[in-house]
Amino acid sequence: MSKQTTDWWRGAVIYQIYPRSFMDSNGDGIGDLKGITEKMPYIASLGVDAIWLSPFFTSPMKDFGYDVSDYCDVDPIFGDLADFDALIDSAHQHNIKVIIDQVLNHTSDQHSWFKESRASRDNDKSDWYVWVDAKPDGTVPNNWLSVFGGPAWHWDSRRRQYYLHNFLDSQPDLNFHNTEVVEALLASVRFWLDRGVDGFRLDTANYFYHDLLLRDNPPKKEIIEGSIGVSLDNPYGYQLHLYDKSRPENLAFLERLRSLLNEYPGTTTVGEVGCDFSLKTMAQYTQGQDKLHMCYSFDLLTHDNSMTHIHKTMSTIEEGLGSGWPCWSMSNHDVERVASRWNQGKACPAKSKVYMAMLLSLRGSVCLYQGEELGLPEAELTFEQLVDPFGINFWPEFKGRDGCRTPFPWSNDSKGGFSSSETPWLPVSETHLPLAVSEQQGDRHSVLHAYRDFLHFRKHHPALISGEIEFLCSDQDILIFTRSHAEETLIIGINAGDQAHFTPPLNYEVKDIVMPEGLRIGEYENHKMILPSNSVYIGTVVKSL
Structure with missing residues (x-):
């Protein structure tokens, strides 16, 4: 296999699909794998190189798939393994690579591993999660906080210990210091490689290891509203996260992971890095060609859309990246849509086109989030319509992630062509209907056509891909x-x-x-x-x- 074939990911454009919201093929109100396969010709028409599928694994869906209860199966709401195999075949027939989300940091509390681990302190999996005794006064082991609010520790009455959870308390963190855990996770990665996937997007790639001494995180010297991971309504942003994530032990695990992928030429990894030193961490995680292939940070997912910010961010990573490789994104399933975030809450087709051209001209690979190519603004939802636990916890100061996860508008009708169900899992946004695919297809000056045209234009200019x-x-x-x-x-x-x-x-x-x-x-x-x-x-x- 040639280097050009194995390095396809350098400068690639990856289209992120949130399966619950892309296309519902069976009328239950939830998008599924068959729906994605049905729309593969549309995806191919965009001119993207790969798709990234947000989690479709078996899950109780308390965090909508990012709480995995079986790493090696498809949740029935999305279909089954045969549907996944058909999706892979269709994508490859359209010359599209398939990247899947891999949530290695934590599982669901419904995973069989956790059920066994919490049963006693001396079972075979007793040390597969991060269990710690309470302090003498019964309080939590240290000051670590959960991204979703409150302490990162949850009391379990069966073991009479706390367990660590960086996110929901139903998402216990795995103990990467246990070699059996690492082997089991790498086996789950091999399972999907053997099924033909072309790579993995690693959720929370800098969270895998924790400090064994459980040292307290220091406070931030300066808290700037709106900076990476900082919001004054969430105390998580008040700490400098030195000990609960981005630990040096992560690097050895990433080397193990890369060694596994090297057995499958042409596969790739892209790591999500969210931390106080994200650009430095991106460099560490991608340098040397023995860890991750590429990383993306949250540095373009903020509200700062100034070109000086873009220039500073890019220059900083270029200066420190060395042999590493970046991946950039302006939107994803966790943040307000860029059409609203960078335009005072309103859609503006002209600006959507300009930001698109900028992103696709920068050095690095690119992730586009479904609907970005339509210039979709953030959907406005009432509190009663929210399902995202993050949004429910922090309402009304933070409205959560549901506004960027509403169903994809295929047509300009009340259901948006997404589903035959009268009650999809999230409502179809009325503001999205005039921007539906059916409305933009015939307009040569639409945002959709600008994306398609620029993506195809880019393929004819190697300088824009790898220069x-x-x-x-x-x-x-x-x-x-x-x-x-x-x-x-x-x-x-x-x-x-x-x-x-x-x-x-x-x-x-x-x-x-x-x-x-x-x-x-x-x-x-x-x-x-x-x-x-x-x-x-x-x-x-x-x-x-």
Whole structure:
């Protein structure tokens, strides 16, 4: 197998599918694997290289699949293993790779491993989870907090001990310091590799190990509202998480995982990294070609959409990444949709196109979240409509993750073409219906066509896929940079502002190239870039001056 084939993930575009909300094939109001297979031609028409499936494993669904009770089976609401095999076959026939979510940090409390572990202190799996005695006064072992609110410890009356849970108390953390746990998890990864998956998105990839000394986390010296993982209504953001995650032992496990994937040439991993030092951790986890293939952080999932922030984030990771490789995303199943988050709560097709062109022009691989290609804004839900435990706990200051998880709008009718059910698991958003696939298909200037056109345009320019990057200038609204690969050097200008901009003189002679239809295109004259509001310019550098 050639290096080009095995390294397909470098610069790849990965389309994230949230199965519950993509397409319901059997009318029960919940999306399923057959629904995804049914829509594979649509996915292929986008021009993406791979799909990433959020969890479909057997689960009590208290955290909607991120609480796994069987790593090696499909939950009946999504179908069965035969349906998964059919999905794999269909994807591969359409030349699309399949990446699945792997939730290794924790299981459901309904997993057979946990049921056995909690039964006594001396059974075969008694040490498979993080069990700790109470302090002499009965209080929790230390100050670690759960992302979902409150202490990260839950009392179990059977063992008369606390167990660790970084998320819901129904999601006990596995004890990675136990070698049997590591072997069992790697066996579950091999199970899916043998079924033909092309890679794994690793949920909470920096949470696997905890500090054996159980040292308290120190407080943050400075708490900035809106920064990574920080919200003043959630005390989790008040700590510097030195001991409950991002531990150095993680690196050895990632090496074991990479060694396993090396047995299956052409497979890949992308790790989710959320921490106080995310860019540094991304570099550690992807350098050396012996750990993760790539990581993505939350640095583009914040509310800061300034081009200075983009420039700083990219420059920081470029300086420290070395041989590592980044993966970028503006939206996913856990954050407010980018069309709202970066545009004061409202959809703006022109800005959706500009942000898309920017993301797909940066160095690294890219994750696109379903509906991003339609420019969908965040769905507005009432408290009574919420099902997300995170949102319910922190309402109304934080409205949770349901607004980005509502059913995908295929058509402009009351059910959005998602399901024949009158009551899908989350309501179809009325604001999404005018943006449905059926409405955008015939409009050559729609957001959907801009995505399709740019993704296909990108495939013809290797510099945009694997080229080096050099930033030239930026301010609040504009970002100017080059991408270079072999004989091709492109200069890219992004203006995400509502006013026209003229760049300072640039030291290049540039030739215009035919840009995808539907974008507002800038100009290059007299060594200056002229960028109208919400516009993009890409040209070929003829020579440097």
